[in-house]
Amino acid sequence: MNKPVFDKSNLPSRHVSVGPARAPHRSFYYAMGMTAEEIAQPFVGVATCWNEAAPCNISLNRQAQAAKIGVKHAAGTPREFTTITVTDGIAMGHEGMRSSLASREAIADTVELTVRGHCYDALVGLAGCDKSLPGMMMAMVRLNVPSVFIYGGSILPGTMNGKDVTVQDVFEAVGQHQAGQLSTCELEKLEAVACPSAGACGGQFTANTMACVSEAIGLALPNSTGAPAPYESRDQYAVASGEAVMNLLDKNIRARDIVTLKSLENAARVVACTGGSTNAGLHLPAIAHEAGLEFYLDDVCDIFRDTPYFVDLKPGGQYVAKDLYEVGGVPVVMKELRKAGLMHEDCMTATGRSMGEELDLIEREADGRVIYPVETPITKTGGVVGLKGNLAPEGAIVKVAGIAAQHQIFTGPARVFDCEEDAFEAVKERAYEEGEVLVIRNEGPSGGPGMREMLSTTAALSGQGMGKKVALITDGRFSGATRGFCVGHVGPEAAAGGPIALIETGDLVTINAMSGELNVDLTDEQLAERKAKWKGSRETIYASGALWKYAQLVGPTYRGAVTHPGGKAERHEYFDL
Numbered sequence: 230m231n232k233p234v235f236d237k238s239n240l241p242s243r244h245v246s247v248g249p250a251r252a253p254h255r256s257f258y259y260a261m262g263m264t265a266e267e268i269a270q271p272f273v274g275v276a277t278c279w280n281e282a283a284p285c286n287i288s289l290n291r292q293a294q295a296a297k298i299g300v301k302h303a304a305g306t307p308r309e310f311t312t313i314t315v316t317d318g319i320a321m322g323h324e325g326m327r328s329s330l331a332s333r334e335a336i337a338d339t340v341e342l343t344v345r346g347h348c349y350d351a352l353v354g355l356a357g358c359d360k361s362l363p364g365m366m367m368a369m370v371r372l373n374v375p376s377v378f379i380y381g382g383s384i385l386p387g388t389m390n391g392k393d394v395t396v397q398d399v400f401e402a403v404g405q406h407q408a409g410q411l412s413t414c415e416l417e418k419l420e421a422v423a424c425p426s427a428g429a430c431g432g433q434f435t436a437n438t439m440a441c442v443s444e445a446i447g448l449a450l451p452n453s454t455g456a457p458a459p460y461e462s463r464d465q466y467a468v469a470s471g472e473a474v475m476n477l478l479d480k481n482i483r484a485r486d487i488v489t490l491k492s493l494e495n496a497a498r499v500v501a502c503t504g505g506s507t508n509a510g511l512h513l514p515a516i517a518h519e520a521g522l523e524f525y526l527d528d529v530c531d532i533f534r535d536t537p538y539f540v541d542l543k544p545g546g547q548y549v550a551k552d553l554y555e556v557g558g559v560p561v562v563m564k565e566l567r568k569a570g571l572m573h574e575d576c577m578t579a580t581g582r583s584m585g586e587e588l589d590l591i592e593r594e595a596d597g598r599v600i601y602p603v604e605t606p607i608t609k610t611g612g613v614v615g616l617k618g619n620l621a622p623e624g625a626i627v628k629v630a631g632i633a634a635q636h637q638i639f640t641g642p643a644r645v646f647d648c649e650e651d652a653f654e655a656v657k658e659r660a661y662e663e664g665e666v667l668v669i670r671n672e673g674p675s676g677g678p679g680m681r682e683m684l685s686t687t688a689a690l691s692g693q694g695m696g697k698k699v700a701l702i703t704d705g706r707f708s709g710a711t712r713g714f715c716v717g718h719v720g721p722e723a724a725a726g727g728p729i730a731l732i733e734t735g736d737l738v739t740i741n742a743m744s745g746e747l748n749v750d751l752t753d754e755q756l757a758e759r760k761a762k763w764k765g766s767r768e769t770i771y772a773s774g775a776l777w778k779y780a781q782l783v784g785p786t787y788r789g790a791v792t793h794p795g796g797k798a799e800r801h802e803y804f805d806l
Contacts, residue, residue: 232304233479235271241348241374241804242272263306270306271478273471274349276340276368277309278361283316285358285429285436288458289381295464296353296379299471305478307471308349312339316358317682317708318396318430322653327679327771329360330706331779333515334792336364337371344372345803351478353470357381357429357458362439363512366448369484370519371796372803375477376484377470377579378448380440382458383550384428389419395431397544397712399423400684404692407657411692428458432543434708437550438505439512444559445499446516447487447578451587455554476581483804485520485796491573493517493524494532495584498571499562501536501611502603503553504545504630507707507717510613515789521796526624526718526787530615534745536571537606538630541599544712545612545631548599556600557593564591565603616716618748619756620728620738623720623787625702629742632697632714637742639700639714641666643749645734647767648672649683649705656689663698666738670729672705673722674790676766678780684708687715700740702747704729704786716740716747720786724766731759 237243245254246268258268275296279289297307315332319325336356344352351374354365362380369376386393402419405411429436443449450473453466477483493513500509510529517524540562542548553559566572567588574585595602612630614637617623629637644661645668646652652669655661667686674680683703688711690696696713704722707715721727728749732738737750751759771777782792 233475235304235478237269237271240271240350241806242350244348267306270304271350272348273300273305273307273351273353273474274344275300275307275309275353276343276365277311277355278314278336278357278365279311280314282314283319283358284384284424284427285316285381286314288427289355289357292379292381292463292467293355295467296355296471299468300353300475302468303472303475305351305475308347310343312336314358314361317435321682321708322685326681327677327776329682330674330680330790331776333360333364333367334779336361337367340365340368341371344374349374351375351474353377353379353474355379355381357436359435359439359508362436362443363515366443366516367519369448370488370516373483373485374804375474375482376448377450377474377477378443379467379470380443380449380454382428382456382460382463383431383437384424385426385457385459385551386431386549387423387425389422393549394419394423395543395549396423397432400688401692404689407689408693426457426459431549431551433503433505434544435506435508438500438503438509441499441503441505441559442496442509442513445563446492446496447576447584448484450579451560452558455550455558457551457554473579477579480581482577482581487577487579488516488520489576490522490524492576493522495573495576497529497532498536498566499559501533501613502538502562502566503540503542504538504612504628507613507626507628510626510718511706511786511789514787515791518789518791518795521799526615526626530624530626533611533613533615536611537569537603538608538610538612539565539601539603539606541601541607545628552599556596557591560588560591561593561595561600564588565595565600569603614742614745616740616742616745616747618746619751620732620749621719621747622728623785625716625719625747627714627716627740627742628711631712634743636697636714638740639666640737640739641700643668643732643734643736643738645670645732649681649686653686653689656686661699663695665699666740667699667701668729668732669701669703669705670723671766672703673724674783674786675780676722676724677705678769678771678776680706680790682706682708683715684711687711687713702738702740714740718786722786726760726763728756730766731756731763
């Protein structure tokens with residue numbers, strides 16, 4: 230390939246590498262074995278969320294080396310660095326889950342600080358687990374440098390008794406074990422085979438949902454997210470991504486040229502038609518916020534409402550990410566959306582070409598098994614639905630993929646819990662009744678703090694065979710692996726005095742996913758009377774440290790639970806300093 234020649238006089242890295250005044254800085258680069266030629270080239274940050282916390286992240290280091298090769302091929306100088314990850318599968322079901330959503334902000338902050346501090350000209354970001362994907366994309370948009378995102382890839386499915394199994398099956402098996410329906414021996418067999426390789430959880434849970442978002446929004450190369458983590462082809466995608474970021478730098482195509490309202494709408498379409506994680510309703514507004522765009526939970530849910538659901542993925546369906554990849558991946562999904570007039574084709578992508586130009590290159594068609602033709606979808610509306618009502622004035626969200634229409638309306642008496650632990654204990658002891666609406670409050674972004682996921686509780690309910698016989702609502706979150714009629718992101722949260730703080734055990738709650746409503750059978754006057762008597766939310770044990778800081782700064786869920794003023798308040802752009 231013909232390598233471009235870059236003039237660094239207008240690039241950020243000139244501040245640390247050009248001119249006599251930067252001799253001390255160049256001394257540091259020579260100390261690391263860099264040549265004069267490498268110092269004279271653009272500096273590209275290669276950021277990974279590599280760690281040994283979980284299989285989601287373990288292959289990122291290897292893929293980063295391949296990305297660096299691509300940068301070098303295209304006349305750039307890669308500089309690798311790492312940031313944190315909190316992996317939800319490990320953090321789930323205990324106090325550690327409070328760190329999860331806060332880690333998204335920490336990832337964005339630390340990548341921003343590293344790039345600013347070292348004056349990198351462009352960014353390749355690799356992430357593997359739930360919050361690390363939006364955190365990395367948020368950093369790209371915040372910095373507004375030429376950027377390419379790389380997903381670490383999904384885990385291979387395990388096999389037990391001739392069937393594919395995932396970690397979702399293990400969580401649900403815990404509920405079966407508690408109910409006496411599964412022996413300890415069988416549970417131990419399942420846990421030993423469910424996760425056979427490196428990679429993120431295999432269903433259309435949050436990691437794979439946000440991986441699909443990265444392609445649909447344009448920050449990742451087409452089809453780059455689908456290959457499972459162990460596949461050597463992932464290295465080829467990484468090399469291509471390193472080359473691609475240099476092409477973007479050459480053409481001065483930056484992250485906000487790619488991430489626009491139209492591309493955010495494309496991303497929401499892909500979440501809807503694949504039955505993706507409800508967490509997309511939190512992360513898409515947060516990514517938009519970094520660009521100074523208003524794209525809130527309502528906007529996401531409006532798109533969910535009129536997008537057909539036609540990709541049959543777990544947890545609502547049958548297949549995993551590897552299966553989607555083998556039938557053509559996200560590009561084929563977007564090609565089907567385009568047939569229905571549901572894609573903005575003029576959006577820029579990481580290739581330097583438009584989305585329409587990229588889709589013109591896709592020859593494969595829907596296979597009819599994993600990807601249904603858009604004309605004959607699984608259901609005519611998206612797999613995720615937004616709700617509003619007197620119990621959620623700022624909105625809430627529920628995944629209905631895999632739930633039959635007759636089960637999408639639920640009315641029952643509330644059984645109120647003030648934290649997830651209390652709810653989990655009640656479920657474990659079967660201290661609830663069929664037909665009830667379990668309410669878990671004080672789990673919002675500020676009140677939790679940290680907006681924990683409730684997978685342990687929902688999986689236990691499913692394992693007990695009660696997933697369709699009770700409903701659950703919370704101001705916290707749900708895992709992308711959650712099944713059943715489970716409403717999350719209820720806002721305002723309890724800590725802000727939202728109606729969820731005021732309801733009592735026995736109040737009649739109605740969830741209607743068909744009409745998009747969430748109501749409690751109380752009048753405005755009754756709610757106002759209870760609000761007048763409300764003594765505030767329960768105090769948390771987090772009175773200092775990172776989670777205290779997060780609780781002080783975090784905004785409302787419907788705006789993405791973000792912690793700073795965002796792109797609208799900017800007075801400068803990093804790249805132009």
